[in-house]
Amino acid sequence: MKRSPIKDYVLETMKAQSIKRGNIPGILGYNNTAKALRRLDKLLAGELTDKEFINKMRASTQFSGAKLEEAIRMTERQSEINRHEQEMTRELQFRRAFVPHGWIETELNGRREPRGMILMAIRREKMIHLPSELLRDTGKQHVGRVGKYFEQLCTDPKSKINNSEIFGDPVRILYRNEFDSSYVYDIKQCRFMGTKRIDWKTDEIKYLYY
Numbered sequence: 001m002k003r004s005p006i007k008d009y010v011l012e013t014m015k016a017q018s019i020k021r022g023n024i025p026g027i028l029g030y031n032n033t034a035k036a037l038r039r040l041d042k043l044l045a046g047e048l049t050d051k052e053f054i055n056k057m058r059a060s061t062q063f064s065g066a067k068l069e070e071a072i073r074m075t076e077r078q079s080e081i082n083r084h085e086q087e088m089t090r091e092l093q094f095r096r097a098f099v100p101h102g103w104i105e106t107e108l109n110g111r112r113e114p115r116g117m118i119l120m121a122i123r124r125e126k127m128i129h130l131p132s133e134l135l136r137d138t139g140k141q142h143v144g145r146v147g148k149y150f151e152q153l154c155t156d157p158k159s160k161i162n163n164s165e166i167f168g169d170p171v172r173i174l175y176r177n178e179f180d181s182s183y184v185y186d187i188k189q190c191r192f193m194g195t196k197r198i199d200w201k202t203d204e205i206k207y208l209y210y
Contacts, residue, residue: 004046005074011044013063027063028056046075087201094200098179100135102128102150104161106168126167128153128160143183143192146175151190161187174198 013019019027025036039053048054054072057063104126134145150173153159161170174182174196186193 004044004078005071006046006048007044009067009071010040010063013067017062019062027060028053030056046079048072048076048079091200095179098176100178101130101176102146102185103174103176103182104128104167104170105172105174107171108168122167125160128173143175143177146183147185147192150175150185154187154190 014021014024021037021040022033024040025031025033028036030036036053039050043050043053057068106126128150130146130149134149135142153161156162161173170187172187172193173185175185175192176182176198179200180198182196182198184193184196185191
């Protein structure tokens with residue numbers, strides 16, 4: 001956030017009281033000038049997580065008062081709006097890029113969750129590409145074709161389904177037919193068992209189906 005209400009307030013106060021930037025650490029009671037100025041810059045950029053620094057400003061005679069509190073509230077509101085807009089933009093990007101696919105759900109069964117570089121392979125190893133001919137219509141017929149395709153993969157010892165043990169034991173396949181929903185395919189029973197809603201914030205972005 002290049003400009004923020006808290007930044008406008010602090011700069012106006014500095015100008016009105018002839019306060020130089022380098023004097024602020026001393027005014028707030030800090031001995032480490034460089035560190036205090038870095039914390040000040042984060043605050044002016046709209047970051048309100050440094051509660052100690054904000055409380056120091058509240059305790060000072062130069063910055064305290066109703067105008068400081070209003071600037072903090074306005075900055076919080078502005079940050080909330082910015083986060084919401086960024087989230088909506090990100091969702092639209094994922095919606096545009098979405099294509100129907102299969103997703104292997106696994107269970108760790110007491111094993112440790114993969115970490116580090118291994119997690120980077122989750123999408124490649126768990127996502128099942130669906131040939132376009134399986135999706136040529138929108139009725140339930142294409143769901144049946146997808147089910148038969150999954151059955152072939154389940155019985156093929158060389159398929160992706162039977163070679164993803166590092167992420168846990170394969171138990172289900174989600175047929176992601178739409179961005180927000182899926183059909184649930186049980187691997188052991190080789191048939192669809194129902195449907196499942198998809199939350200893009202956790203499922204589509206993180207790809208952590210365990």
